[in-house]
Amino acid sequence: MDTRKVARAVILVAIGVALSPFTSIPIGVAKINPTQHFVNVLGAVLLGPWWAAGIALIIGILRNAFGTGTPLAFPGGMIGAFIAGLFYRYTLNIYVAALGEIIGTGLLGAIASALIVAPVLMKKGMAMGALIILFSGSTVLGSVIGVLALKLLARGGIVKLRPNGV
Numbered sequence: 001m002d003t004r005k006v007a008r009a010v011i012l013v014a015i016g017v018a019l020s021p022f023t024s025i026p027i028g029v030a031k032i033n034p035t036q037h038f039v040n041v042l043g044a045v046l047l048g049p050w051w052a053a054g055i056a057l058i059i060g061i062l063r064n065a066f067g068t069g070t071p072l073a074f075p076g077g078m079i080g081a082f083i084a085g086l087f088y089r090y091t092l093n094i095y096v097a098a099l100g101e102i103i104g105t106g107l108l109g110a111i112a113s114a115l116i117v118a119p120v121l122m123k124k125g126m127a128m129g130a131l132i133i134l135f136s137g138s139t140v141l142g143s144v145i146g147v148l149a150l151k152l153l154a155r156g157g158i159v160k161l162r163p164n165g166v
Helices: 003-023 034-047 049-066 073-091 094-121 128-155
Strands: 025-027 030-032
Touching: 003 034, 003 049, 030 128, 034 049, 034 073, 034 094, 034 128, 049 073, 073 094, 073 128, 094 128
Parallel strands: none
Antiparallel strands: 025 030
């Protein structure tokens, strides 16, 4: 196992958990968190789909333990991170990775939350359309911040992106 990957994963988990109390916005039974999506985009690009999904899982567990998350964090965070990682792996384009995060969380994660997590784990019915809107707003904001952060990291020489910046 690459020590740098583990170190980057630990840093991303720390960022996701540390910023969660400040960026977790309660809306009904959901707590949207743009920081999770920012971390998902970074994890997807820097580490790949499996690492990004694992980071999202750990952040979800810790957010729930600290009361800044709900079970809805798991499908949204993990599906979005994994798809962002796949999209980046096959295109090497950070914008496409961000799009993968938006599709994975905003659409697929919201559907999984409405059909499986809310009724089974939370014993509540939730409107799928409302979750899609909530999750999409959160993930678009977080994904934009993630792309900006990657560009800053590249400008600082910390990560290397393709010559055209994507």
